[in-house]
Amino acid sequence: MSQILDGKVVGAAVRAELTETIATHYSRWGTVPGLAVILVGEDAASAIYVASKEKSCREVGIRSHTVRLPQTASTADVVAAVNQANQDPRVHGILVQMPLPPQVNETQVLAALDPEKDVDGLTTYSQGILAQGMPGLYPCTPQGVLRLLDYYALPIRGRRALVLGRSALVGRPLGLLLLGRDATVTWGHSHTKNLPELVSEAEILVAAIGRPHLIQGDWIRPDAVVVDVGINRHGKKVVGDVDFQVAQTRASWITPVPGGVGLMTVAMLLENTWQAFRNQTGLR
Numbered sequence: 001m002s003q004i005l006d007g008k009v010v011g012a013a014v015r016a017e018l019t020e021t022i023a024t025h026y027s028r029w030g031t032v033p034g035l036a037v038i039l040v041g042e043d044a045a046s047a048i049y050v051a052s053k054e055k056s057c058r059e060v061g062i063r064s065h066t067v068r069l070p071q072t073a074s075t076a077d078v079v080a081a082v083n084q085a086n087q088d089p090r091v092h093g094i095l096v097q098m099p100l101p102p103q104v105n106e107t108q109v110l111a112a113l114d115p116e117k118d119v120d121g122l123t124t125y126s127q128g129i130l131a132q133g134m135p136g137l138y139p140c141t142p143q144g145v146l147r148l149l150d151y152y153a154l155p156i157r158g159r160r161a162l163v164l165g166r167s168a169l170v171g172r173p174l175g176l177l178l179l180g181r182d183a184t185v186t187w188g189h190s191h192t193k194n195l196p197e198l199v200s201e202a203e204i205l206v207a208a209i210g211r212p213h214l215i216q217g218d219w220i221r222p223d224a225v226v227v228d229v230g231i232n233r234h235g236k237k238v239v240g241d242v243d244f245q246v247a248q249t250r251a252s253w254i255t256p257v258p259g260g261v262g263l264m265t266v267a268m269l270l271e272n273t274w275q276a277f278r279n280q281t282g283l284r
Protein backbone atom coordinates (compact mmCIF):
# COMPACT_ATOMS: atom_id res chain seq x y z
CA MET A 1 0.00 0.00 0.00
CA SER A 2 1.23 3.48 -0.87
CA GLN A 3 2.28 6.18 1.52
CA ILE A 4 0.54 9.52 1.06
CA LEU A 5 2.19 12.66 -0.27
CA ASP A 6 0.11 14.91 1.93
CA GLY A 7 -0.47 18.40 0.55
CA LYS A 8 -2.26 19.39 3.74
CA VAL A 9 0.75 18.66 5.92
CA VAL A 10 3.38 20.10 3.59
CA GLY A 11 1.27 23.13 2.62
CA ALA A 12 0.69 23.90 6.30
CA ALA A 13 4.43 23.65 7.01
CA VAL A 14 5.20 26.10 4.20
CA ARG A 15 2.55 28.54 5.41
CA ALA A 16 3.67 28.34 9.05
CA GLU A 17 7.25 29.15 8.10
CA LEU A 18 6.16 31.99 5.85
CA THR A 19 3.86 33.45 8.52
CA GLU A 20 6.76 33.61 10.93
CA THR A 21 9.17 35.06 8.38
CA ILE A 22 6.74 37.79 7.30
CA ALA A 23 5.86 38.67 10.92
CA THR A 24 9.55 38.93 11.81
CA HIS A 25 10.18 41.13 8.80
CA TYR A 26 7.21 43.35 9.65
CA SER A 27 8.34 43.80 13.23
CA ARG A 28 11.76 44.98 12.04
CA TRP A 29 10.88 47.01 8.97
CA GLY A 30 7.13 47.69 9.09
CA THR A 31 6.52 46.47 5.54
CA VAL A 32 4.65 43.48 4.14
CA PRO A 33 4.41 41.87 0.69
CA GLY A 34 1.42 42.80 -1.45
CA LEU A 35 -0.45 40.69 -4.02
CA ALA A 36 -2.88 42.08 -6.60
CA VAL A 37 -5.31 39.63 -8.16
CA ILE A 38 -7.02 40.69 -11.37
CA LEU A 39 -10.36 38.95 -11.80
CA VAL A 40 -12.27 39.51 -15.02
CA GLY A 41 -15.91 38.45 -15.31
CA GLU A 42 -18.14 36.24 -13.21
CA ASP A 43 -16.79 32.72 -13.67
CA ALA A 44 -17.97 30.94 -10.51
CA ALA A 45 -14.92 28.68 -10.14
CA SER A 46 -12.54 31.64 -10.60
CA ALA A 47 -14.39 33.62 -7.93
CA ILE A 48 -13.98 30.71 -5.48
CA TYR A 49 -10.25 30.37 -6.28
CA VAL A 50 -9.70 34.10 -5.82
CA ALA A 51 -11.55 34.17 -2.49
CA SER A 52 -9.44 31.28 -1.25
CA LYS A 53 -6.22 33.01 -2.36
CA GLU A 54 -7.26 36.21 -0.54
CA LYS A 55 -7.93 34.22 2.62
CA SER A 56 -4.59 32.43 2.39
CA CYS A 57 -2.79 35.74 1.93
CA ARG A 58 -4.45 37.22 5.02
CA GLU A 59 -3.48 34.18 7.08
CA VAL A 60 0.24 34.51 6.36
CA GLY A 61 0.36 38.32 6.52
CA ILE A 62 0.43 39.19 2.81
CA ARG A 63 -1.68 42.22 1.90
CA SER A 64 -3.88 41.23 -1.03
CA HIS A 65 -6.48 43.07 -3.01
CA THR A 66 -8.62 42.00 -5.93
CA VAL A 67 -9.20 44.21 -8.94
CA ARG A 68 -12.57 43.22 -10.40
CA LEU A 69 -13.36 43.93 -14.03
CA PRO A 70 -16.67 43.18 -15.77
CA GLN A 71 -17.24 40.23 -18.11
CA THR A 72 -17.35 42.74 -20.99
CA ALA A 73 -13.86 44.18 -20.27
CA SER A 74 -11.62 44.61 -23.31
CA THR A 75 -7.96 43.63 -23.67
CA ALA A 76 -7.08 47.32 -23.18
CA ASP A 77 -9.06 47.43 -19.91
CA VAL A 78 -7.23 44.40 -18.53
CA VAL A 79 -3.84 45.69 -19.72
CA ALA A 80 -4.59 49.03 -18.00
CA ALA A 81 -5.32 47.20 -14.74
CA VAL A 82 -2.06 45.26 -15.08
CA ASN A 83 -0.12 48.48 -15.75
CA GLN A 84 -1.59 50.11 -12.70
CA ALA A 85 -0.55 47.18 -10.52
CA ASN A 86 2.90 47.18 -12.19
CA GLN A 87 3.38 50.75 -11.01
CA ASP A 88 1.97 50.37 -7.51
CA PRO A 89 4.89 50.09 -5.07
CA ARG A 90 2.69 48.31 -2.51
CA VAL A 91 2.10 45.49 -5.00
CA HIS A 92 4.93 42.97 -5.34
CA GLY A 93 3.04 40.17 -7.04
CA ILE A 94 0.34 40.23 -9.70
CA LEU A 95 -1.89 37.34 -10.62
CA VAL A 96 -4.27 37.48 -13.56
CA GLN A 97 -6.92 34.86 -12.84
CA MET A 98 -7.44 32.58 -15.84
CA PRO A 99 -9.45 31.86 -17.89
CA LEU A 100 -10.08 35.34 -19.28
CA PRO A 101 -13.28 36.03 -21.25
CA PRO A 102 -12.89 35.13 -24.95
CA GLN A 103 -12.61 38.74 -26.19
CA VAL A 104 -9.53 39.37 -24.02
CA ASN A 105 -6.17 38.53 -25.58
CA GLU A 106 -4.25 36.55 -22.95
CA THR A 107 -0.90 36.94 -24.72
CA GLN A 108 -1.18 40.73 -24.72
CA VAL A 109 -2.21 40.77 -21.07
CA LEU A 110 0.75 38.62 -20.02
CA ALA A 111 3.12 40.70 -22.16
CA ALA A 112 2.10 43.78 -20.14
CA LEU A 113 2.92 42.13 -16.81
CA ASP A 114 6.15 43.21 -15.12
CA PRO A 115 8.19 39.94 -14.91
CA GLU A 116 9.44 40.99 -11.45
CA LYS A 117 5.82 40.74 -10.26
CA ASP A 118 4.90 37.62 -12.25
CA VAL A 119 4.10 35.32 -9.31
CA ASP A 120 2.35 32.82 -11.60
CA GLY A 121 5.50 32.43 -13.69
CA LEU A 122 3.53 32.73 -16.92
CA THR A 123 5.25 35.56 -18.79
CA THR A 124 7.57 34.71 -21.66
CA TYR A 125 10.42 36.07 -19.56
CA SER A 126 9.67 33.78 -16.61
CA GLN A 127 9.22 30.75 -18.85
CA GLY A 128 12.50 31.53 -20.62
CA ILE A 129 14.33 31.85 -17.31
CA LEU A 130 13.01 28.44 -16.32
CA ALA A 131 13.92 26.88 -19.68
CA GLN A 132 17.48 28.12 -19.22
CA GLY A 133 17.64 26.75 -15.68
CA MET A 134 18.13 30.20 -14.17
CA PRO A 135 16.63 31.26 -10.82
CA GLY A 136 13.36 33.18 -10.95
CA LEU A 137 9.64 33.03 -10.31
CA TYR A 138 8.43 29.64 -11.51
CA PRO A 139 4.81 28.49 -11.95
CA CYS A 140 3.25 27.51 -8.64
CA THR A 141 1.84 24.04 -9.31
CA PRO A 142 5.10 22.58 -10.68
CA GLN A 143 7.00 24.09 -7.76
CA GLY A 144 4.44 22.58 -5.41
CA VAL A 145 5.03 19.13 -6.89
CA LEU A 146 8.78 19.39 -6.34
CA ARG A 147 8.28 20.65 -2.81
CA LEU A 148 6.14 17.61 -2.02
CA LEU A 149 8.81 15.24 -3.33
CA ASP A 150 11.52 17.10 -1.42
CA TYR A 151 9.55 17.18 1.83
CA TYR A 152 9.38 13.39 1.81
CA ALA A 153 13.01 13.18 0.64
CA LEU A 154 12.13 11.22 -2.49
CA PRO A 155 15.05 11.10 -4.90
CA ILE A 156 14.71 12.74 -8.32
CA ARG A 157 18.22 12.55 -9.78
CA GLY A 158 18.57 9.81 -12.36
CA ARG A 159 14.92 8.72 -12.03
CA ARG A 160 12.77 8.11 -15.09
CA ALA A 161 10.05 10.75 -14.88
CA LEU A 162 6.99 10.79 -17.10
CA VAL A 163 5.05 14.05 -17.19
CA LEU A 164 1.64 13.75 -18.81
CA GLY A 165 0.56 17.18 -20.07
CA ARG A 166 2.56 20.01 -21.63
CA SER A 167 0.64 23.17 -20.75
CA ALA A 168 2.56 26.37 -19.97
CA LEU A 169 0.94 26.34 -16.53
CA VAL A 170 1.77 22.81 -15.41
CA GLY A 171 3.21 20.08 -17.63
CA ARG A 172 5.88 21.96 -19.55
CA PRO A 173 7.45 23.81 -16.59
CA LEU A 174 7.17 20.71 -14.43
CA GLY A 175 9.18 18.64 -16.89
CA LEU A 176 11.81 21.40 -17.04
CA LEU A 177 12.06 21.56 -13.26
CA LEU A 178 12.49 17.78 -13.06
CA LEU A 179 15.13 17.98 -15.79
CA GLY A 180 16.87 20.69 -13.78
CA ARG A 181 16.98 18.18 -10.91
CA ASP A 182 18.61 15.57 -13.17
CA ALA A 183 15.61 13.32 -13.79
CA THR A 184 15.38 11.64 -17.19
CA VAL A 185 12.21 13.27 -18.41
CA THR A 186 9.61 12.16 -20.95
CA TRP A 187 6.56 14.26 -21.77
CA GLY A 188 3.28 12.70 -22.85
CA HIS A 189 0.39 14.58 -24.49
CA SER A 190 -2.73 13.97 -26.53
CA HIS A 191 -0.75 12.53 -29.47
CA THR A 192 1.33 10.16 -27.37
CA LYS A 193 1.09 6.51 -28.35
CA ASN A 194 1.42 3.52 -26.03
CA LEU A 195 0.50 5.42 -22.91
CA PRO A 196 0.17 2.26 -20.74
CA GLU A 197 3.66 1.13 -21.73
CA LEU A 198 5.21 4.54 -21.00
CA VAL A 199 3.43 4.72 -17.66
CA SER A 200 4.66 1.25 -16.71
CA GLU A 201 8.27 2.45 -17.14
CA ALA A 202 7.99 5.63 -15.07
CA GLU A 203 9.61 5.79 -11.66
CA ILE A 204 8.06 9.20 -11.12
CA LEU A 205 4.69 9.68 -12.80
CA VAL A 206 3.03 13.08 -12.89
CA ALA A 207 -0.41 13.32 -14.47
CA ALA A 208 -1.56 16.83 -15.44
CA ILE A 209 -4.15 16.09 -18.09
CA GLY A 210 -7.63 16.89 -16.85
CA ARG A 211 -9.37 13.59 -17.69
CA PRO A 212 -10.92 11.68 -14.76
CA HIS A 213 -9.15 8.38 -14.07
CA LEU A 214 -7.56 8.24 -17.52
CA ILE A 215 -4.50 6.58 -16.00
CA GLN A 216 -5.43 3.10 -14.88
CA GLY A 217 -3.97 1.83 -11.67
CA ASP A 218 -2.62 -1.42 -13.11
CA TRP A 219 -0.46 0.47 -15.65
CA ILE A 220 1.61 1.86 -12.82
CA ARG A 221 5.06 0.48 -12.18
CA PRO A 222 5.28 -1.16 -8.76
CA ASP A 223 6.99 1.25 -6.33
CA ALA A 224 6.53 4.28 -8.59
CA VAL A 225 5.95 7.72 -7.09
CA VAL A 226 2.65 9.02 -8.43
CA VAL A 227 1.69 12.69 -8.41
CA ASP A 228 -1.80 13.46 -9.63
CA VAL A 229 -2.27 17.12 -10.58
CA GLY A 230 -5.64 16.60 -12.25
CA ILE A 231 -8.74 18.15 -10.77
CA ASN A 232 -11.86 16.78 -12.41
CA ARG A 233 -15.52 16.95 -11.47
CA HIS A 234 -16.91 13.43 -11.53
CA GLY A 235 -20.56 13.47 -10.52
CA LYS A 236 -20.53 15.16 -7.13
CA LYS A 237 -16.93 14.21 -6.44
CA VAL A 238 -13.61 15.74 -7.41
CA VAL A 239 -11.19 13.14 -8.74
CA GLY A 240 -7.74 13.12 -10.29
CA ASP A 241 -6.39 11.79 -13.57
CA VAL A 242 -5.22 8.57 -11.91
CA ASP A 243 -7.45 5.75 -10.70
CA PHE A 244 -6.41 6.16 -7.07
CA GLN A 245 -8.02 2.99 -5.69
CA VAL A 246 -5.90 0.61 -7.76
CA ALA A 247 -2.86 2.90 -8.08
CA GLN A 248 -2.42 3.05 -4.31
CA THR A 249 -1.95 -0.71 -4.20
CA ARG A 250 1.07 -0.43 -6.55
CA ALA A 251 2.73 2.95 -6.02
CA SER A 252 5.20 3.54 -3.20
CA TRP A 253 3.96 7.12 -2.73
CA ILE A 254 0.88 8.84 -4.13
CA THR A 255 -0.98 12.13 -3.86
CA PRO A 256 -4.67 12.08 -2.99
CA VAL A 257 -7.17 14.24 -4.90
CA PRO A 258 -8.24 16.42 -3.22
CA GLY A 259 -5.64 16.97 -0.50
CA GLY A 260 -2.51 16.72 -2.64
CA VAL A 261 -1.08 19.11 -5.19
CA GLY A 262 -3.92 21.67 -5.06
CA LEU A 263 -2.99 22.74 -1.54
CA MET A 264 0.64 23.09 -2.60
CA THR A 265 -0.24 25.43 -5.45
CA VAL A 266 -1.63 28.07 -3.11
CA ALA A 267 1.31 27.66 -0.73
CA MET A 268 3.74 28.24 -3.60
CA LEU A 269 1.83 31.35 -4.71
CA LEU A 270 2.36 32.79 -1.23
CA GLU A 271 6.02 31.85 -1.35
CA ASN A 272 6.46 33.40 -4.80
CA THR A 273 4.89 36.62 -3.53
CA TRP A 274 7.37 36.68 -0.64
CA GLN A 275 10.18 35.95 -3.11
CA ALA A 276 9.05 38.79 -5.41
CA PHE A 277 8.90 41.14 -2.41
CA ARG A 278 12.44 40.16 -1.40
CA ASN A 279 13.72 40.71 -4.92
CA GLN A 280 12.05 44.11 -5.24
CA THR A 281 13.10 45.38 -1.84
CA GLY A 282 16.65 44.07 -2.15
CA LEU A 283 16.31 41.69 0.83
CA ARG A 284 18.69 38.79 1.04
Ligand code: NAP
Pocket residue numbers: 141164165166167168169170171188189190191192195208209210211214229230231232261262263265
Ligand atom coordinates in the same frame (compact mmCIF):
# COMPACT_ATOMS: atom_id res chain seq x y z
P1 NAP B 1 -4.54 21.85 -20.19
O1 NAP B 1 -3.95 23.16 -20.52
O2 NAP B 1 -5.88 21.48 -20.71
O3 NAP B 1 -3.49 20.72 -20.65
C1 NAP B 1 -3.82 19.36 -20.64
C2 NAP B 1 -2.68 18.56 -21.21
O4 NAP B 1 -3.07 17.20 -21.20
C3 NAP B 1 -2.33 18.93 -22.65
O5 NAP B 1 -0.94 19.04 -22.79
C4 NAP B 1 -2.90 17.76 -23.46
O6 NAP B 1 -2.14 17.43 -24.62
C5 NAP B 1 -2.76 16.62 -22.47
N1 NAP B 1 -3.69 15.55 -22.79
C6 NAP B 1 -4.99 15.63 -23.14
N2 NAP B 1 -5.49 14.41 -23.37
C7 NAP B 1 -4.48 13.53 -23.17
C8 NAP B 1 -4.38 12.12 -23.27
N3 NAP B 1 -5.41 11.36 -23.63
N4 NAP B 1 -3.19 11.56 -22.99
C9 NAP B 1 -2.12 12.31 -22.62
N5 NAP B 1 -2.15 13.65 -22.52
C10 NAP B 1 -3.34 14.25 -22.79
O7 NAP B 1 -4.65 21.64 -18.61
P2 NAP B 1 -3.69 22.19 -17.43
O8 NAP B 1 -4.01 23.60 -17.15
O9 NAP B 1 -2.29 21.79 -17.67
O10 NAP B 1 -4.29 21.32 -16.22
C11 NAP B 1 -4.25 19.91 -16.24
C12 NAP B 1 -5.06 19.37 -15.08
O11 NAP B 1 -4.48 19.84 -13.87
C13 NAP B 1 -6.51 19.85 -15.02
O12 NAP B 1 -7.29 18.83 -14.45
C14 NAP B 1 -6.47 21.03 -14.10
O13 NAP B 1 -7.71 21.28 -13.45
C15 NAP B 1 -5.43 20.56 -13.12
N6 NAP B 1 -4.72 21.63 -12.41
C16 NAP B 1 -4.53 21.44 -11.09
C17 NAP B 1 -3.84 22.36 -10.38
C18 NAP B 1 -3.62 22.11 -8.93
O14 NAP B 1 -3.28 23.03 -8.20
N7 NAP B 1 -3.77 20.85 -8.48
C19 NAP B 1 -3.32 23.51 -10.98
C20 NAP B 1 -3.50 23.68 -12.34
C21 NAP B 1 -4.20 22.71 -13.06
P3 NAP B 1 -2.01 18.44 -25.88
O15 NAP B 1 -0.99 19.45 -25.47
O16 NAP B 1 -1.58 17.57 -26.98
O17 NAP B 1 -3.37 19.04 -26.08
